Amino acid sequence: MSNRDASSLGKNTLIFYGAGSMAEAILRGLVEASLTSPNNITVMNRSNADRLLELERQYGVVPATTEDLKKSALTSADVIILGMKPKDSANAIKALQPLLRPEQLIVSVIAGLSISTIHQLLGREQPVVRTMPNTSSTIGLGATGISFSASVSASQREFALAMFNAVGLTAVVDEPLIEAVNGVSGSGPAYVYYLMEAMINAGVQLGLTPEAAKDLTVQTVRGAAEMVFTTGENPGELRRKVTSPNGTTQAAIETLDHYSFQEGMNKAIVRCADRAREMGDAIRAEAVDSK
Template identity: 65%
Template sequence: MTTASASSSSLLNKTIVFYGAGSMAEAIVRGIVETGVAAPGNVTVLNRSNGDRLLELQKRYGVVPALTEEQKNAALAESDIVVLGMKPKDSATALLALKPHLRPNQLIVSLIAGLTIGTIQQLLASEQPVIRTMPNTSSSIGLGATGISFSASVPEDGRALALSMFQAIGIAAVVEENLLQTVTAVSGSGPAYIYYMMEAMIRSGIEQGLSLDAASELVVQTVRGAAEMVRTTGEDPAELRRKVTSPNGTTQAAIETLERLGFPEAIDKAMLRCAERAEEMGQAIADEAFARK
């Protein structure tokens, strides 16, 4: 596994279409436009039906909305890179609709949880170069964590382009495709676990008497500080935890309570279930692809 955070300007000359312009697509659009890695005039966004949403994205980032069927089909046929940003349940239909417009050397970048490179190629009936990724929404502020796998048909410069896209908005780890379910469990869905914990901490702070503002500010700064401590000191989280935990003190009392209530097991089970769910979702699309052959 390799990680990096350098950026490259080679995406600047490329045209990119976001096929499905929801929250994950917006996180990436914002990241690549605001870092200047992609030229907004080269980025087209399209949706199944919500034109207002596309106009909003145009206003926010200067990207190009494809509003009519002609504009959508032209963007899909002409763009160097097609980013699949629809929900898994919509992906088989969307890929079958894309198939007649594609040229052999267009790069497909999938953001879709569970959907395998094999199923994408099966639905497109071609060895199209496919970059399967698992990003996260922190990409919108340049702090994304993305797992990436390539089909054998992705050329060297296609790999470099995809890496430059995701490295511009955070870090990117190249992994074997079968590990992308695990990346989903770690970093794709991961922000939600942290938000969930923050919600619980804020709630408890309020129940113990803090105002909403004070509880929120203290929790946000605590999470931010803890992540930065791990990142900047290079110390193991377990070691940093030990430094907070005085013998027989307050932290020990809290951690013992979390352990007694099964916190580590709950995280482990949640992450296993997350990876399993990604697998199930991928299988459902594969079954649909098989049925629609």
């Protein structure tokens, strides 16, 4: 992390509204990279005080365990990170309306929740950063798509980029493409885990111990990803390099093609993006109905 990234965080105070795994991944990245003091970070959720105290013990952040503490932190924070479940988001955001100052920055990590819906729920065009990170942020190897509302200032934009750079890679995209990010990388780790499950199970069926099958699979996936990253080559080209004509790898690839592996993956990613839109539509409909 550059000095400029660190300085962009400055003395800003943050509150994580929702204290799940993604919130923990982000705040851990900030704390462990010494980009901000844990005292500048408050965590809150709807009712699980034990979870907040656990985060305090692990990272030194400030738990808001009472309604008064929550209200005070939300009112005073420079940045509010929305990380509650999508089904709870409409009511939670509406409740923020009387507490917010015009200059406070809203950062959303909620799948499907558009900037326009956040504005609709708040009744005004608050500065909003919409993001789609993934769970690899937990180990500092996340991939985050990010987009900005028109009212986000240059310093707020720099702050948001620094925050997500602390937990991996960021890609600035036009907001309509956030759903594509969700399909490719937001849910992407699950696809890789699913592939790894299949590789391990097949290894066991062929006689390997579960431990050996797992170790070999993990190292293979790790090495393949590192090859793409280190060489900069297209994955398709790397695949062709290790696929000898009429060899074992070609036989395996032909079998995957027979079962429409690429078509299934494409359809899965499109369906993931569509589902994010559906979830966003449901939140938007709830916003309209609650007027």
